[in-house]
Amino acid sequence: MSAITALPTPIVRTRIHTSRVTQVRVALSEWTKLRTLRSTRYALLTGVAMTIGFAIIPAFVNASRWNNMSASDKAGFHPLDTSLIGVTVAQLAIGVLGVMVISGEYSTGMIRSTFAAVPKRLPVLWGKAGVFGLVTFVLALPSTLIAFFAAQAFLKGHSLNGHDIALSFSDPGVSRAVIGGALYLTLVGLFGLGLGAILRNTAGGISALAGILFVLPTVMSVLPSSWNNAISPYLPSDAGQAIMRIGHPAHTLAPWTGLGVLAAYSAVAIAIAAIQLRRRDV
């Protein structure tokens, strides 16, 4: 550290030619921020591992026990749900990461550096949402595909009523459900990012996210069933998960309608964050 006293004076004035702040540059900066934190890498890895792991384990267990299972268990077994159950576990990791992508900047004071560099502020929110959404989808899509094909590989050769229980990717609705699982994870992540930006606090953001995704559906179940049936399909988790269902059970939304409802929740959360971001002190 003693080298610091020998100040090479002229180096300060280098007249580097800075050009202006652009949305693309802000997005590149956000990509650097995302990839250079250990916690980000762990959360994304956890999301991938859960998506794949929670598909393979139940598929393996059911496949190996298939011949000993009761007829009603066999009838109740759903090969697609088994492949995508990991998505509903992974959503916690991805959603929490979404919250922390922005709340972490507030808790550490990094946000002051960020907004000193980009005082118009909104490009930061768009940059974060764009980069995080893209990174999540790029990791989630191979994860759901691997989860699906791995699970079906275990199930192949086991039959019910003379039909192989394994699904093919070209079966009706299957490709939509598998790709939709990745879209669902991405939208949950963006919903978390919106909540994190509104609440600007990690604990608050995670609580809100977990409350809305996991607690609210349970609370709804104590309401009179007519209320529950009317409200529940429109909750973010229930609506979004419609994309991963085959068929159209009662009191659920159609796949793309449901995913659209979740997308609307995420968009509204980010829009509220954007309005606040312009006005509030840092």
Add this chain to the structure above:
Amino acid sequence: MIEAQHLTKRYGETNAVRDLTFTVKPGIVTGFLGPNGSGKSTTMRLILGLDAPSEGEVKVNGKRYAEFAAPLHEVGALLEARSVHPGRSAYNHLLAQAQTHGIPRSRVDELIELVGLESVAKKRAGQFSLGMGQRLGIASALLGDPEVVMLDEPVNGLDPDGIRWIRDLMKTLAAEGRTVFLSSHLMSEMALTADHLIVIGRGRLIDDVSVDEFIGRHSKHVVRVRSPQATELTELIASPDVTTEAVEPGLLEIEGLTAEQIGATAAAKNIVLYELAPRQASLEEAFMDLTRDEVEYQAVTPAHAKDHEGALAA
């Protein structure tokens, strides 16, 4: 150039900054002096647009900060509280900042070298000492080669070498024609670094003055004289321009005459002197006098202090 016009910031009931009007000129080092809690950091946040003023406005180089297409090229700031994610390395922190403006990686390397952080650039910033953190903040401030350099308490946590380095750096930057604005709660530090002073207390402007004038105005030249004939001497030198204070029997503090004048007068009248010592009241004392009424948090008794901490924790 920084121009504040009737700048006011209220947080709820608290007036953090009240009706501040001042100009910070390029080419010199301007010190922003005030006790802790006097509104220096708030003013700097207002300059950067991190907080919005309740009234008034502040412009940098003629524009509001948020209007600039390349803000890091206009103002480089080191804020008092840490503004770095502790999980990210110094290099990656600077890189992410640089990328927002398309500043090349070579400039990041250059600044890491300038502030002497080469050996720890890949370490996570959370492991940095206060001094290393300050250096990283200064590197970040200089990244865009800014016209205005604004540093909040830059010498905090630095060792004597580091402090001298900062002083030289500030002077170099000012000599290059930049506007250099740095805050401190230490008058002695300002006397060594700054050319001009903006003094605030409880968010209000107290003084806007050159350092030379401030020193001239506030430093009293007092001569301390010990003599068994103190009363005789007092009568002898009495004049409208001279104030004499008897600190204790046989000990005088005389203002308005030099030690030479007093010694010569005493010798001429055969007055015995045991002690004749010129003494300059410190600038720190002058500054304390100036801001005594304006200190936000007067010292409290331990019992109160404990209550206060409890309230903060809750």
